[in-house]
Amino acid sequence: xxxxxxxxxxxxxxxxxxxxxxxxxxxxxxxxxxxxxxxxxxxxxxxxxxxxxxxxxxxxxxxxxxxxxxxxxxxxxxxxxxxxxxxxxxxxxxxxxxxxxxxxxxxxxxxxxxxxxxxxxxxxxxxxxxxxxxxxxxxxxxxxxxxxxxxxxxxxxxxxxxxxxxxxxxxxxxxxxxxxxxxxxxxxxxxxxxxxxxxxxxxxxxxxxxxxxxxxxxxxxxxxxxxxxxxxxxxxxxxxxxxxxxxxxxxxxxxxxxxxxxxxxxxxxxxxxxxxxxxxxxxxxxxxxxxxxxxxxxxxxxxxxxxxxxxxxxxxxxxxxxxxxxxxxxxxxxxxxxxxxxxxxxxxxxxxxxxxxxxxxxxxxxxxxxxxxxxxxxxxxxxxxxxxxxxxxx
Amino acid sequence: xxxxxxxxxxxxxxxxxxxxxxxxxxxxxxxxxxxxxxxxxxxxxxxxxxxxxxxxxxxxxxxxxxxxxxxxxxxxxxxxxxxxxxxxxxxxxxxxxxxxxxxxxxxxxxxxxxxxxxxxxxxxxxxxxxxxxxxxxxxxxxxxxxxxxxxxxxxxxxxxxxxxxxxxxxxxxxxxxxxxxxxxxxxxxxxxxxxxxxxxxxxxxxxxxxxxxxxxxxxxxxxxxxxxxxxxxxxxxxxxxxxxxxxxxxxxxxxxxxxxxxxxxxxxxxxxxxxxxxxxxxxxxxxxxxxxxxxxxxxxxxxxxxxxxxxxxxxxxxxxxxxxxxxxxxxx
Numbered sequence: 001x002x003x004x005x006x007x008x009x010x011x012x013x014x015x016x017x018x019x020x021x022x023x024x025x026x027x028x029x030x031x032x033x034x035x036x037x038x039x040x041x042x043x044x045x046x047x048x049x050x051x052x053x054x055x056x057x058x059x060x061x062x063x064x065x066x067x068x069x070x071x072x073x074x075x076x077x078x079x080x081x082x083x084x085x086x087x088x089x090x091x092x093x094x095x096x097x098x099x100x101x102x103x104x105x106x107x108x109x110x111x112x113x114x115x116x117x118x119x120x121x122x123x124x125x126x127x128x129x130x131x132x133x134x135x136x137x138x139x140x141x142x143x144x145x146x147x148x149x150x151x152x153x154x155x156x157x158x159x160x161x162x163x164x165x166x167x168x169x170x171x172x173x174x175x176x177x178x179x180x181x182x183x184x185x186x187x188x189x190x191x192x193x194x195x196x197x198x199x200x201x202x203x204x205x206x207x208x209x210x211x212x213x214x215x216x217x218x219x220x221x222x223x224x225x226x227x228x229x230x231x232x233x234x235x236x237x238x239x240x241x242x243x244x245x246x247x248x249x250x251x252x253x254x255x256x257x258x259x260x261x262x263x264x265x266x267x268x269x270x271x272x273x274x275x276x277x278x279x280x281x282x283x284x285x286x287x288x289x290x291x292x293x294x295x296x297x298x299x300x301x302x303x304x305x306x307x308x309x310x311x312x313x314x315x316x317x318x319x320x321x322x323x324x325x326x327x328x329x330x331x332x333x334x335x336x337x338x339x340x341x342x343x344x345x346x347x348x349x350x351x352x353x354x355x356x357x358x359x360x361x362x363x364x365x366x367x368x369x370x371x372x373x374x375x376x377x378x379x380x381x382x383x384x385x386x387x388x389x390x391x392x393x394x
Numbered sequence: 395x396x397x398x399x400x401x402x403x404x405x406x407x408x409x410x411x412x413x414x415x416x417x418x419x420x421x422x423x424x425x426x427x428x429x430x431x432x433x434x435x436x437x438x439x440x441x442x443x444x445x446x447x448x449x450x451x452x453x454x455x456x457x458x459x460x461x462x463x464x465x466x467x468x469x470x471x472x473x474x475x476x477x478x479x480x481x482x483x484x485x486x487x488x489x490x491x492x493x494x495x496x497x498x499x500x501x502x503x504x505x506x507x508x509x510x511x512x513x514x515x516x517x518x519x520x521x522x523x524x525x526x527x528x529x530x531x532x533x534x535x536x537x538x539x540x541x542x543x544x545x546x547x548x549x550x551x552x553x554x555x556x557x558x559x560x561x562x563x564x565x566x567x568x569x570x571x572x573x574x575x576x577x578x579x580x581x582x583x584x585x586x587x588x589x590x591x592x593x594x595x596x597x598x599x600x601x602x603x604x605x606x607x608x609x610x611x612x613x614x615x616x617x618x619x620x621x622x623x624x625x626x627x628x629x630x631x632x633x634x635x636x637x638x639x640x641x642x643x644x645x646x647x648x649x650x651x652x653x654x655x656x657x658x659x660x661x662x663x664x665x666x667x668x669x670x671x672x673x674x675x676x677x678x679x680x681x682x683x684x685x686x687x688x689x690x691x692x693x694x695x696x697x698x699x700x701x702x703x704x705x706x707x708x709x710x711x712x713x714x715x716x717x718x719x720x721x722x723x724x725x726x
Contacts (some may be wrong), residue, residue: 236659377639
């Protein structure tokens with residue numbers, strides 16, 4: 001009953017009520033915890049990073065991509081053989097697996113040697129594993145000579161075959177060239193094709209989509225129609241037609257740039273659409289109106305307010321369209337319309353696996369497809385994570 | 395509905411004109427034309443080229459005139475059913491292409507059907523069993539399907555089909571049926587060969603469709619009308635089929651426009667690998683030998699096929715969804 005008596009009128013008939021005697025500060029706000037403080041003052045990119053780092057699959061994929069891209073700086077060092085070394089005694093040799101133990105005894109990483117014989121019935125070279133021939137791998141050793149980055153002569157490799165032995169961890173191709181080394185070298189071209197291509201399509205997408213979104217009206221209409229027309233072209237036939245039109249007398253390097261530009265030229269429409277729709281919706285936001293009322297020029301509004309607020313989203317969708325380009329290059333090179341030897345990309349390597357013999361007799365020729373799948377998957381997962389992280393409403 | 399179709403048909407005209415212009419640019423892109431190639435080849439063989447023949451071709455196809463005029467001659471020819479001349483085959487383009495276009499359409503149609511049939515039950519399963527093992531499995535399968543290059547999948551499947559089913563390698567039918575009149579046996583043979591390209595081309599489209607259906611259905615499953623239907627005691631299965639499923643059907647029609655270019659792209663490369671008698675291999679050889687009228691016509695036909703496919707899917711969507719045929723004009 002005691003709590004009730006407190007609020008009963010006293011003898012004078014005056015109601016007893018609670019009064020806080022502490023002074024009242026009208027400007028008082030609840031203090032933020034250190035964590036909230038950090039979040040509130042963090043830049044947009046920092047928030048994206050925090051969100052992304054919680055996305056485990058995306059982080060792993062990003063890590064793998066980072067490692068793969070790092071290898072293209074030191075391909076020559078990582079590859080056990082030089083790109084064009086022909087081991088004419090070992091044509092279409094199957095992969096030599098790395099062993100650690102020989103008859104239960106620890107030897108360290110080694111491969112068993114091959115003895116080769118020609119099967120006179122099928123005229124196939126047959127390789128028999130010679131269990132007595134132990135060839136330990138050497139590490140940080142001197143092997144095939146190469147020109148590092150085409151400038152410095154060197155012969156240091158991460159690992160090489162034993163003296164006089166072989167180490168074809170992924171087998172050899174029809175000229176006896178080591179597949180592993182060729183895949184490592186091929187990464188240089190295959191991984192950069194997507195980046196240059198996306199740079200082209202990104203620039204086109206931002207400029208054209210920006211024009212449509214900013215000017216609106218008939219410009220927007222015309223650009224939209226053009227985008228629709230481009231999108232109704234099946235991509236691959238268009239790529240094929242354009243790359244077939246590259247002059248035959250171009251140097252391999254020029255062809256490489258030509259192909260990347262073609263990949264970008266056909267691909268920009270999706271990005272332009274994204275830029276346009278984002279610009280259109282952001283134009284109506286309060287902060288744009290506020291900036292306009294404060295007298296900011298259109299250039300400042302676009303550059304300072306609009307562009308940063310959808311850049312993260314754009315980068316995410318750009319990441320998602322890189323795998324399409326890598327697959328596109330692979331398909332073009334496979335058909336012989338894209339890059340051609342001596343330039344080595346994963347697609348060029350795969351073009352050797354064009355007939356059924358490759359699947360039936362020398363399946364290791366198809367190994368370059370594994371890095372292709374890996375890279376495409378990684379970009380996909382990483383892009384998905386990035387898109388989720390860049391979405392401020394999630 | 396009628397007004398909507400007429401409007402759509404009118405929009406198609408400038409689109410098709412623009413497509414023809416781009417195709418013509420592609421025809422003209424390579425330096426020189428087929429005639430210079432012909433001359434060079436004759437010179438390389440040490441023969442003197444038949445100049446009168448070359449001049450005849452040059453005359454007929456107006457190869458001396460300015461590009462813009464050439465374009466209009468070409469376009470005018472198309473309206474009269476003349477798609478130009480395949481210098482490689484020494485035949486009008488239409489004659490070379492005829493059957494192959496039909497097979498391309500058949501292949502695309504079969505693939506679309508495959509995508510629907512496969513994606514529909516799996517999408518429903520994935521949505522109603524969200525985060526289950528099956529859901530993860532199909533998502534993963536979809537990613538793999540996207541990442542594996544089409545042509546390699548085709549090669550491997552062809553090999554496996556040969557080893558396990560004894561299917562003859564390559565082609566769209568058994569070699570003994572080629573150039574034979576249509577018969578039951580031929581039909582079965584086509585079916586036996588068709589599944590490989592259909593599965594290969596359809597994989598990534600199926601994955602995309604499953605994800606769309608799953609996302610749409612998940613949204614619908616949270617809506618109140620579904621909760622109400624269940625609360626009223628409607629059996630789960632009936633409530634699902636009767637309401638949310640209908641709502642999430644739209645992507646099946648609407649996305650055809652989006653995946654059709656991908657299907658045709660996929661069909662091109664897969665046909666080259668499998669040696670199908672569709673347009674793909676022909677396009678490749680035409681491009682390699684710079685038989686540009688043929689290549690240009692191909693690119694144009696494939697684009698037209700896409701545009702018409704999109705039109706059909708739009709019309710079906712309008713028939714299905716009143717919001718589209720009624721709102722379409724107002725929002726533009």
